[in-house]
Amino acid sequence: MSARENLYAALAGMSAEPSASDMEKGAALQSLQHRLRALEFGKRGADVDLFLFRAAEAGTKVHRCSSLQEAASLLSTHIGTGKHCILASDPLIDRMELSRILAGNQCHSIRVTDADLGVHNADARHGYAAADFGITVAQAGLADSGAILISSSQNESRSVSLLPVEHVALLPADRIVPSLLQAAPMLRAMAGDGGTSAATLVGGPSKTADIEKVLVTGVHGPAVLTIIVIENTV
Amino acid sequence: MTKFTTPIEPENIKLLIAERIHDPQLRGNIARATKTSLVKRAVVVEDFPDWEEMRGVAHDIKRHVMDNAGKYLAQFEERASSAGAQVHFAADAEQASRIVCDIAARHGRRVAVKSKSMTGEEIDLTHALERAGLEAIETDLGEYIIQLAGEPPSHITAPALHKSRGEIGQLFAEKLGIAYSDDPEYLTKVARRILREDFLRADVGVSGVNFAVAESGSICIVENEGNARLSTTMPKVHIAVMGFEKLLPDFESLSLFLNMLGRSATGQRITCYTSVLTGPRRAGEHDGPEELHIVVLDNGRTRMLSDPQLREALFCIRCGACMNVCPVYQKIGGHGYGSIYPGPIGSIITPVFRGVERAAAMPFASSLCGACSEICPVRIDLHHLLMTWRERISEKRQGKIAERIAMRLFQFIAARTAYFDFSGRLFRMFAPLLRDSDRGLRTPVWGRTRAFPAPPEKSFKQLWAEKIEREGEA
Numbered sequence: 001m002s003a004r005e006n007l008y009a010a011l012a013g014m015s016a017e018p019s020a021s022d023m024e025k026g027a028a029l030q031s032l033q034h035r036l037r038a039l040e041f042g043k044r045g046a047d048v049d050l051f052l053f054r055a056a057e058a059g060t061k062v063h064r065c066s067s068l069q070e071a072a073s074l075l076s077t078h079i080g081t082g083k084h085c086i087l088a089s090d091p092l093i094d095r096m097e098l099s100r101i102l103a104g105n106q107c108h109s110i111r112v113t114d115a116d117l118g119v120h121n122a123d124a125r126h127g128y129a130a131a132d133f134g135i136t137v138a139q140a141g142l143a144d145s146g147a148i149l150i151s152s153s154q155n156e157s158r159s160v161s162l163l164p165v166e167h168v169a170l171l172p173a174d175r176i177v178p179s180l181l182q183a184a185p186m187l188r189a190m191a192g193d194g195g196t197s198a199a200t201l202v203g204g205p206s207k208t209a210d211i212e213k214v215l216v217t218g219v220h221g222p223a224v225l226t227i228i229v230i231e232n233t234v
Numbered sequence: 235m236t237k238f239t240t241p242i243e244p245e246n247i248k249l250l251i252a253e254r255i256h257d258p259q260l261r262g263n264i265a266r267a268t269k270t271s272l273v274k275r276a277v278v279v280e281d282f283p284d285w286e287e288m289r290g291v292a293h294d295i296k297r298h299v300m301d302n303a304g305k306y307l308a309q310f311e312e313r314a315s316s317a318g319a320q321v322h323f324a325a326d327a328e329q330a331s332r333i334v335c336d337i338a339a340r341h342g343r344r345v346a347v348k349s350k351s352m353t354g355e356e357i358d359l360t361h362a363l364e365r366a367g368l369e370a371i372e373t374d375l376g377e378y379i380i381q382l383a384g385e386p387p388s389h390i391t392a393p394a395l396h397k398s399r400g401e402i403g404q405l406f407a408e409k410l411g412i413a414y415s416d417d418p419e420y421l422t423k424v425a426r427r428i429l430r431e432d433f434l435r436a437d438v439g440v441s442g443v444n445f446a447v448a449e450s451g452s453i454c455i456v457e458n459e460g461n462a463r464l465s466t467t468m469p470k471v472h473i474a475v476m477g478f479e480k481l482l483p484d485f486e487s488l489s490l491f492l493n494m495l496g497r498s499a500t501g502q503r504i505t506c507y508t509s510v511l512t513g514p515r516r517a518g519e520h521d522g523p524e525e526l527h528i529v530v531l532d533n534g535r536t537r538m539l540s541d542p543q544l545r546e547a548l549f550c551i552r553c554g555a556c557m558n559v560c561p562v563y564q565k566i567g568g569h570g571y572g573s574i575y576p577g578p579i580g581s582i583i584t585p586v587f588r589g590v591e592r593a594a595a596m597p598f599a600s601s602l603c604g605a606c607s608e609i610c611p612v613r614i615d616l617h618h619l620l621m622t623w624r625e626r627i628s629e630k631r632q633g634k635i636a637e638r639i640a641m642r643l644f645q646f647i648a649a650r651t652a653y654f655d656f657s658g659r660l661f662r663m664f665a666p667l668l669r670d671s672d673r674g675l676r677t678p679v680w681g682r683t684r685a686f687p688a689p690p691e692k693s694f695k696q697l698w699a700e701k702i703e704r705e706g707e708a
């Protein structure tokens with residue numbers, strides 16, 4: 001017998017209740033779900049201030065803007081001149097006209113859809129790795145931890161939030177949910193058909209404490225994570 | 235640089251401990267690191283007034299999944315496959331590393347970047363890859379450090395915890411040819427620069443799995459550095475190794491466990507990166523691996539599952555909190571146990587993975603204080619499991635004849651009040667003859683490395699009687 005058959009045979013032979021049917025399994029899971037939802041961690045509010053506070057605590061740089069225009073001018077100052085940027089091809093970023101603004105700053109910027117980041121394209125990888133900023137839009141923010149949810153798609157590569165020195169994420173305020181529990185349905189949808197191969201929760205800049213528990217940021221991923229919460233995106 | 239010479243194997247535990255227990259530098263490194271983690275953990279656990287109920291729910295979810303392991307594994311396999319992942323099965327460590335190496339070495343692939351994985355350590359994957367002719371690079375900073383030093387990890391979440399910055403500085407100067415510095419920031423930068431190039435040229439990425447979500451066939455990987463994201467994004471092929479006990483039913487359960495893992499492990503509300511990967515890169519996506527292989531490992535786990543007592547050990551989410559809090563671990567560190575799974579949980583599962591003959595001393599390296607059971611986020615009854623092992627091992631061994639007679643004698647005396655009082659009096663009378671300076675008593679076996687406390691002048695019974703008498707007078 002193959003290792004697979006052996007494993008399944010062994011597991012079938014030792015279900016605690018040998019007769020446990022799928023229905024019983026479903027009922028048991030449902031009662032666990034019920035207890036899980038009664039827990040405190042799923043019952044907090046979707047509080048923007050708490051989000052900003054927790055994110056800052058985790059070493060993230062946070063800003064709060066009331067409009068897209070304000071966010072765009074903040075970003076323009078933040079990035080400065082002569083920088084190399086990669087932008088997710090997101091309608092929000094397009095509406096901010098970031099490409100145009102950055103060009104005005106003598107920054108070199110490319111959109112994810114312009115760059116061929118084929119697995120074989122070594123040049124594109126090195127281009128990404130040499131970038132100063134990767135700019136993306138977050139799908140959700142978790143108020144109780146200050147983390148954001150991002151995902152790989154046709155418009156957003158995995159690398160754009162991973163290889164550059166700094167990751168800037170734009171987060172519309174109405175995407176903030178209380179906790180990971182409320183984001184579970186989004187993760188489910190993302191994992192399904194029409195979703196993504198990689199959904200990632202980002203809870204701060206890349207960091208390590210492997211040397212004497214001394215905190216150092218920017219080990220492998222971005223050394224800086226900046227989140228700009230935008231109140232009004234219309 | 236390493237002054238220790240005994241091979242780190244569970245059967246050498248006594249020698250390993252003897253080497254380490256008198257090393258003040260090592261003890262300082264470990265004490266500092268474990269204490270930092272515990273303090274940080276305590277702060278963020280405060281977020282939840284119902285932490286105890288969270289532990290209960292987490293425990294019961296794991297129990298439920300293990301009770302229905304076959305069904306959840308089948309669901310996971312089906313969903314992962316339909317998302318395009320290839321699921322493989324391995325009965326033991328050797329089979330697992332053969333499967334990984336076969337895939338890794340296909341089509342002339344040469345360079346493998348590895349992110350931290352205890353399951354990978356369990357099957358000794360890095361060495362297997364090297365034997366298969368690949369360049370296998372550890373990319374977690376802690377793992378990178380100990381790979382340079384040629385040592386196994388000493389903690390499941392902080393593998394280089396036993397090393398001071400000075401030792402790491404020397405190591406980097408020696409192996410990487412850079413100028414000596416003990417600045418963690420600088421040393422980290424050096425590692426980043428070197429490893430970044432490795433990520434960009436790697437053919438294969440190898441990772442572990444923290445949680446496997448049955449409802450979607452996703453694997454979830456938790457980390458802080460970004461090396462796991464890079465290992466699972468840059469190379470064309472991603473191979474993930476997991477024990478089937480990593481299964482969770484759904485994303486709601488995952489959200490609970492993620493809330494508990496970061497807090498218990500490093501005192502973080504959430505770790506920096508939590509990747510939920512479902513199949514390889516999809517059509518239209520710009521990067522990510524073309525192939526995703528998931529290797530599901532047994533290696534003694536079904537045996538553990540069929541054991542009514544030990545099966546609870548499969549609930550472990552490898553947070554390392556039981557190590558940080560263990561007074562024995564704090565003194566001897568991970569290498570003192572001789573197993574890549576050290577501390578309380580390591581002493582329970584190593585006898586299963588490595589054979590009870592080889593690891594028989596591990597369950598005895600504990601004070602049974604119960605701190606581990608109290609801190610464990612999935613509420614594994616660790617110290618009772620340690621006792622279970624002790625019972626089994628002692629029963630099999632039958633003990634030395636003298637020990638057996640002594641225990642019988644004690645049983646006989648302790649059950650009879652008059653005999654017990656009388657022997658107590660005898661002991662107090664003759665104890666001064668065994669006195670060994672002020673350290674206590676010199677006793678043959680137990681006292682070779684420890685001082686047996688000298689008995690008080692009066693027994694508790696006497697003191698109690700006197701107290702009652704005094705109070706009666708007052």
Ligand code: SF4
Nearest residue numbers: 550551553554556610
């Ligand atoms: S036994 Fe519990 S405390 Fe120890 S590593 Fe596993 S989950 Fe953490």
